[in-house]
Amino acid sequence: MMSKRVTLADVAREAEVSLMTVSRAVNNKDGISEATRQRIQSIADRLGYRPSLVARSLVTDRTSTIGLVVIDNANPFFSEVARGVEHAAYDASYSVFLCNTEEDTQREQDVLRSLEEQRVAGVILCSSRLEEDALHDVLKNYPAVVLVNRILGSKEHGTVSIDDQYGAQLVIEHLLRRGHRAIGFLAGPERSYSGQQRAKGYRMTLESAGISPTPDQIRHCLPIVESGREVARELLSARPELTALFCYNDLSAVGALHACAQLGRRVPDDIAIVGFDDIPLAALVTPSLTTCHAPMYEMGQEATCLLIERINGCLEECAHISFQPELVIRESAP
Amino acid sequence: MMSKRVTLADVAREAEVSLMTVSRAVNNKDGISEATRQRIQSIADRLGYRPSLVARSLVTDRTSTIGLVVIDNANPFFSEVARGVEHAAYDASYSVFLCNTEEDTQREQDVLRSLEEQRVAGVILCSSRLEEDALHDVLKNYPAVVLVNRILGSKEHGTVSIDDQYGAQLVIEHLLRRGHRAIGFLAGPERSYSGQQRAKGYRMTLESAGISPTPDQIRHCLPIVESGREVARELLSARPELTALFCYNDLSAVGALHACAQLGRRVPDDIAIVGFDDIPLAALVTPSLTTCHAPMYEMGQEATCLLIERINGCLEECAHISFQPELVIRESAP
DNA sequence: CTGTTAGCGCTTTCAC
DNA sequence: GTGAAAGCGCTAACAG
Secondary structure (H helix, E strand, O other): OOOOOOOHHHHHHHHOOOHHHHHHHHOOOOOOOHHHHHHHHHHHHHHOOOOOHHHHHHHHOOOOEEEEEEOOOOOHHHHHHHHHHHHHHHHOOOEEEEEEOOOOHHHHHHHHHHHHHOOOOEEEEEOOOOOHHHHHHHHOOOOOEEEEOOOOOOOOOEEEEEOHHHHHHHHHHHHHHOOOOOEEEEEEOOOOHHHHHHHHHHHHHHHHOOOOOOHHHEEEOOOOHHHHHHHHHHHHHHOOOOOEEEEOOHHHHHHHHHHHHHHOOOOOOOOEEEOOEOOHHHHHEOOOOEEEEOOHHHHHHHHHHHHHHHHOOOOOOOOEEEEOOEEEOOOOOO | OOOOOOOHHHHHHHHOOOHHHHHHHHOOOOOOOHHHHHHHHHHHHHHOOOOOHHHHHHHHOOOOEEEEEEOOOOOHHHHHHHHHHHHHHHHOOOEEEEEEOOOOHHHHHHHHHHHHHOOOOEEEEEOOOOOHHHHHHHHOOOOOEEEEOOOOOOOOOEEEEEOHHHHHHHHHHHHHHOOOOOEEEEEEOOOOHHHHHHHHHHHHHHHHOOOOOOHHHEEEOOOOHHHHHHHHHHHHHHOOOOOEEEEOOHHHHHHHHHHHHHHOOOOOOOOEEEOOEOOHHHHHEOOOOEEEEOOHHHHHHHHHHHHHHHHOOOOOOOOEEEEOOEEEOOOOOO
């Protein structure tokens, strides 16, 4: 199926020049006459020469690869971030390794280690579930790091996030304005930084309105439909007086929608449901979801640009990008 | 942020043995006493040694990376395939490069070329939009290839697909059974192999029922909601007598659902809508979508296993896997 | 069981 | 402008 690979030496032999001349020609370096460059280039093309990035990387000590670590690429939030990352990386001639952690901290450490062995030029780590110490440990060997949806005490890494606390505030203020007082919260995974921040925004906004949410109206859930359905059902059964439910993300909110249907509670008449992220699905379900828009694609793009700047040694400027969420009011909480 | 990388030589110096002994120790090769292995391993750990896969690849002429090329990772079909690929690759200790082609053949060739330069051990190419010649050309330099959703005349590459023609047959037979005679078809992208196969199934099944679909009740569309909406609106405006619409995939079917709403046509009472793939969204929209289930995750897994077998030189057995689609009847075409 | 030698394909450095 | 030499970090092959 495949014959032996063509190397610089093969091209050099064919062109009857030295290896170095071929290297200069194909890399468009100067110190070579335009005539020979063209001649060599055409021979290289004819032979089907493709530079070996692995050989090049070994000598330059620098790859053109980056690692993208997400919880789950099938989650629309991450697949959209990934699309932004891939696009920006393509534009900058980087290739992207995609890794899923599946909410498993062991696996997160594993993929980070294997990326290190691949000698990626940098890594974009989304929604890390590692504790600060463990995280610091695995990241310290990386030349460049951008964290998405996670902010660390030490500001040594680039970060891209949405203002989760403000997003939660927007949601709760909206619900308060509509007269809701008993507002439950599906808080997302326990180890989720965004979840913690949104919880903070939820609590603070309610408290400024003189309302103290009780612990049992806040429940953790996984960021998927099934978990949202299950946890929402439990919560709404235990606390039937709740008139609104703020959900960690749109997927869990869709699950909550189902739970309401099962419990015979009409949305939005009996209970209002709000999600987070504004994935395409949010506009497509019935009733359509009120949610907080996160610019997922741009976040992926920005994370990549930031990472590449850091790879190139620009460690200072705009290393911490925060996007402002925007409330999108739809049918589930008009 | 990062000090100089620890190499085999560093560990060798520290352990006062030769480089080879360290190599044997960390790679669990034999020809070394258990005592020294342990001693060396602990020194390697203490120093934070991580083997350089780029150096290893250069000498072994074999990387532990594979390329995954899809049209659009944000499309739930591909993101689910990708999840299956990533999982199987992780289990086999391979890393995955993710590339989007965005329906652009130039870009498809570009990413395939860059993957070649990365010296991937193999590539999984999903839904290629290249012509057979061009495709053959870019793939001939690869040590191992698995094609998803595309079958070539020459059987030299591994393939994983769903039986598109049979899927279309299932859909059309279902619609015929429900009394539909005037059935439109959103055929997907012109260059889509699956689209062509589904068109074949659509035509043949109608013809066996004595119905000849006219060309204008078949229209190409992109596999996304917006395009489905637009093309369905045109089609249903031009051919208002259609009582059913078979759509290339679930996303375009959701678009068709919107078009019907805009045109004041009730689904399924005035018109039946059927999709393809059975992405999670299909069950979540209202009305829920009747569709053909494709085992996306398993397809990704199988493609990866097949690829790895081929990388390891097993070119024969089960090189062509075909999954049978299953009709999932929901509200949009009961 | 352990070490030495050679070399993977390329770029960097320096010489012509 | 062009070329020769050295070496990136590692492993295969062979020697002890």
